[in-house]
Amino acid sequence: MKWTLLPAARFPEFAAQWQALHAASGASALLAADFVAPLVAEFADKRVLLACCNKAGATVAMALLTPGGRGAWSTFQPAQAPVGLWLQQPGIALAPLADSLLAALPGFALVLGLTQMDPALMPRPLDAGRIRTRDYIDTARVTIAGSFADYWNARGKNLRANLKKQRTRLEKDGVAPRLQISRAPEEMAAAVADYGRLESSGWKAGCGTAVDAGNAQGRYYRAMLEAFCRRGAGSVYRYWFGEQLVAMDLCIEDHDCIVILKTSYDEAVPKSLSPALLMREEACRQLFDEGRFARIEFYGRVMEWHLRWTEDVRTMYHVNYYRWPGLARLHALLAKGGKPAPATDAQTKEASCNSTK
Template identity: 35%
Template sequence: MEWTFLPANEFKQYKKRWNELNQDNQNLAILNTEFIEPLLAYYFSDDALLAIGREQGAINCMLFLRKKAWGRWETIMPSQAPLCLMVTTHNHFTDELLQSLCKALPGVVIQLDFLQLDSKNLTLPNKQQYELSEYIITGNRPVPEIFDDYFKSLGKNLRQNYNKVINRAAKAEQQLDCYKVDTPEDVVQGVKTYAEIEAKSWKADLGTAIEPDNIQGKYYTEMMAKLAQKNQACVWYYTIDQQIVACDLCVIQNHTLIILKTTFDDAYSKSSPALQMKVDMLRYYAEHPQEGIHNIEFFGKAMEWHKRLDSELRPINHLTWYPINFLLAFIKLFKKLNS
């Protein structure tokens, strides 16, 4: 494979091929150019590179890289990106791809890190010159064909707690509702609503909350608007007496809805609005197959409630490739001697 390295801001001219590789392989909204271009604008530094791999003249691999230290390179991983920003034919990590990339990078390369790789349908190299380390366990929940059968299969505590919220609301004459919006205008407003709720949460105290005018707010507003224009974004709300108490920002592609961000109003935590909303979302998509959503992905760290919803769990891994044959064995020996 022959490689070309360009400043990341030249990505625009390769958008068409990037989307083709994504659609032919992982086919995820979070690897669409509408998701990535705002990342480039708000989070990439000047040293970011776009690596383009060609075989017989055809582009078969693209990824974003930066030099981490002498001899060490890594894929660029903004915290807003759930997975490695890389597209390649058949989602294969071949020995030839990795060796040729290390050889083509400027200077000596002793280590190349690929961060946050989805283990789903990932083909690993044949040579044992790599090391896998678990980043997180994540989960997805296929949309059930018959919701009532699915709900009956869930744990007794979850079912009781779900029904308890509904019964308590009925007794208090409160109106519960769960619905989505998906027009570009409503989605942009949804990001603002999300920010207003998160501004009252513990994330605000840490300085990590989305705010309408901070970098995160601008990124999510632009990205969600771009995808909403292609009918690939929506915002889910959970309301109590028409007061929005929980909010999910979601993107869609290939029959898969990805929940990017979840927040809820702490004042209503007794009603577990975020979990109630997830159950109602599953009900909605099960009862509305015309929506075409067959799977819900979380991509964040699997929490207890993911397991309670009977989600399918799998690891997201980091992969470190050592182009020099003996280096991995030396590192393992060094770690063993120092353990």
């Protein structure tokens, strides 16, 4: 195995190679070249590297990597990426890939961190030898099977009764709720601008993390959604109370899954109404009726409201691969003493202002 390291800015030259590996590995839309290229363009600095591994003339792994602490490297993990930017062919063990990559990285790399890995995409390896893993967050998804009526009847009585009560109130007040779905690439600029206005009117404005059509986040989501929509794999859900925009979802899709990347709602709406949940009910009903997808993925940390919609929860994880087994054991002892290993912490430390859900 031979790794080639290049500046991440050259990703567009290797996008087709990345996409071919993505297709061969059956990875999520979150790892498609259309998702990754705008991340690099907007958020990668000069330290970020594109790593390509070849074996017998075939590309078997690719990743985007950034330096961490002394002797540490990890997958590039901007807040907009729910999973670590690592691809590998199925059937290839992680250890030889990581071992050869450690040897190729600049300086004397001691540890390689793979951050925010999804066990649904890559099975969690056992803690053994030079590999150590640790939990990241629990995340949830809805499995689309059977009728929406059966799914909805299996939800909690309080959720169903509360949303029914809200719809009755809206009808009594003469307010007509409406779900709008935009899928055309030329509609994404306006959609991201609308989303930014919703998000900027709420608590994220005070944190400085709200999407805005003119900031890096806004540029990223517009470019990414336009690219997905050009191939029929992007969608934006808007929910209206009459002429008032009250909630939005930004989504991407692959052959059997729709991923809800970001959700926002109008915080000026009375607390007795839940526009995001009302939107979610209508959107789920339509997705069940269409039967296009097998799953709705939320990603992000499981919240109480997620558990009202699904019991399907799994634990995402980090991987540290060490140059020496003794270093792995040392970091494991430090972790038991309340001092976590540094290879992934710098990339995954979460502040509430960076929450996307």
